[in-house]
Amino acid sequence: MVGTEPLLRIDGLTVAFPGETAVRDLSLAVEAGQTVAIVGESGSGKSMTALALMRLLPRSARITGGSARFAGRDLMALDEGAMRRVRGREIAMIFQEPMTSLNPVHTIGAQVAEVLRLHEGLGRAAARKRAIELLDLVRIADPARRVDDYPHQLSGGMRQRVMIAIAVACGPKLLIADEPTTALDVTIQAQVLDLLDRLRRDLSMGLLLITHDLGIVGQWADRVVVMYAGRKVEEGPPGALLEAPLHPYTAGLLGASPRKAEGLGYREARLAEIPGSISSARGEAGCAFAPRCRHAIASCRAAPPPPLVAHADGRMVACPVLAGSGAPS
C-alpha cells in the first residue's frame, strides 16, 4: 500500500467538551486489512476518537479541528444523511457491552436482518437466509435454530458474536471495536479476538481495535497508538514498542503490568507504580504526563507540549527528554 492513500487517515483531530478537550491533535492511519490498536486508560480519549469517527459523539461534544479522510471523503465534513449511509455499511462499530446494544424484544435474526433490509434492500426471506449465513460466519453453532433466539437466551460471548455479525453484515471496509472483549471471560475473549482477526483477513477490513490490554495489542495488532490524556504519545509496531518503549508512559504501563514480571511473584519483584492519576493532566500546559513522570525536567511542564518526533523503524514519540537517550528503564 506504499504511496497510495490509506483506508482511513485521521489528521489533527480535536474533540472538545465545554471546559475540557477529550482528543487533541490526533493523527493516525489505518490501511485495508490492517489492525491498528489504540491503547490507553480511562480518560485517554480512545473511545471519544472512535465515537468522533462514527460521528456519534455526545451532544455536548464538538469536533473543533482536524479531518478524517475515508475512501475519498472527509468524515468530519459529511452531513448527517451522508454519514448515515457510511455508518453500518462502510464503517461499523462494536462496543464493550453487547447486551445494551441489542434490542431485548427482537430476535437476534430480526436484528441482523434489519441491517440487511435497510442497507442492502433485501426482502424478508432473503434477509433471513443471509442472517443465518452471517451467524454461521461468526461461528454460532446451529444458526438456523439460534436465529429465532432472543438476546437474553445467549451467553455474553454469543451476544458479542451477534454484534459482530450485525457489524460485518454489509461488508464494511473498516470495523471499529471499542474494548470488544473487556466484559468477556478469558477463554471467550480469545475466541472473539480470533474471530475478529479471521474476519479482518477474509473481508480485507481495516480493524481499529481500542483496548487497555497490552497483551491483546502485542498478540493481534500490526500497529499501536498509545494515548494519554487525549494525545498520542507514542506510535509504532507492537514488537518494538512493547520490547523497548520510548515514552515514559508506555514504559510505565509495561512496568505496572504483573505479566511483565515474567513469572516472578510478589516476593521477588515489586511492580513499578505510576504515581498519581490521569486527573493530574488537567490544566497542564506542557506534557500531560509530566506530573506523574519520574524523568520529567522543568521544561516538560512549559507550554507547548512536546511534539511527536519520528524515530527509526516507523516509530514516533512525544518526549524530548528521552529522545536519543535510549529507552527509559
Place this chain on the structure above:
Amino acid sequence: MSLLELRGLAVHYATARGTLHAVDGVDLDIARGETVGLVGESGCGKSTLGKALLGLAPVTAGAVRFDGVDLTALGARARAPFRRRMQMIFQDPFGSLNPRHTIGAILDAPLKVHGLGDRAARRARVAALIAQVGLPPDAVARYPHEFSGGQRQRIGIARALALEPDLIVCDEPVSALDLSIQAQILNLLVDLKRDLGLAYLFISHDLGVVRYFADRVLVMYLGRIVESAPAATLWRRPMHPYTRALIAAVPDPARRRQAAPLAGDLPSPQDVPTGCRFHPRCPFATELCRTTEPPPRTLDDGHDVACHHAETVAGA
C-alpha cells in the same frame, strides 16, 4: 493448623429451573500469612465461595473452620468474634461505601459497632488507617464521590483493616482499575501483608495478576476445584486441561495471531454435565470422562488435580 479450613463446602440455591450448584464440595486451606489465589471464569462459584466463608452466602453443606472452630455450627452471637477477624474487599468499593457518610464516619462505624475504644481512641485509629493505606489526612472529612477509583479502593481496604483481621477475602479488587492504578493497589496489599501478617484469599479472573500475587493457586470450574498447586508450579506444569486452556487464553505477544484452542461456552451451573464437568469442552475427554467424575488426587510435585488423564495432559 491452618488459619482457615473449608471441607466439602457447598452452596446450593433452589431456583425455578432446579437446583443451582454454585459451590459444590470444595476443600481449601489457608495458612496464617499465606496468599491463596482463586481463579475461574464467571459463574464458576468463586465469589460465592468467598462470601460463604464470611457467612454472607448460605452454606448448604460442609465445614468452615477458622482457627479450628467450625463456624457453621455457631449462632450469630458466637460467630461475631471470628467474623471480626475475616474481612472482605470488593471489586467496586463505591457500591459498598455510603455516599452520605464521610470517610471518617465510614471507618469509624466498624470500630463503634464492636465497641473498640472511646471517641478519641477511635479518631486516632481512623487517622492511622487513612495513613496506612496512603490517603491524605484530609480524606477523613471528605465523601466517597470526591475520590478516584483507586483511592476508593484504598478506602475499602482501610475499612477492611479497621478491626485488625487475620484474613481478607479480596474479590476482584483490581479488576475495575486502570493498569497504572492496579499496580499501586497490588503493591499496597503486598506491603500490608508483610507489615500485618495478613492472609489473603485473592479471587480473580486475571491469571497474570494471580500468578504474581498468590503463593498458591486454586482453579475453579463449575463449583469445583479442578487443580491447585504453588503458583510457579501451576504455570510451569499445568495438569488439568482447563488450567492449560486458561493459561493459553491469556493474550501473549509471543503467540502472534494464534488462536486459543478452547471451544464452547461455559455450561450453566443449573445444568452441570455428567461425569467430569469439563468434558464437553475438553480435547482430552474419553468415555470414562463422560461417565465418571474424577476424584481429586494429590501428585508428588505439590499438585492436587481432578482429572483422569492429568499425566497425559501434563506431558502433551
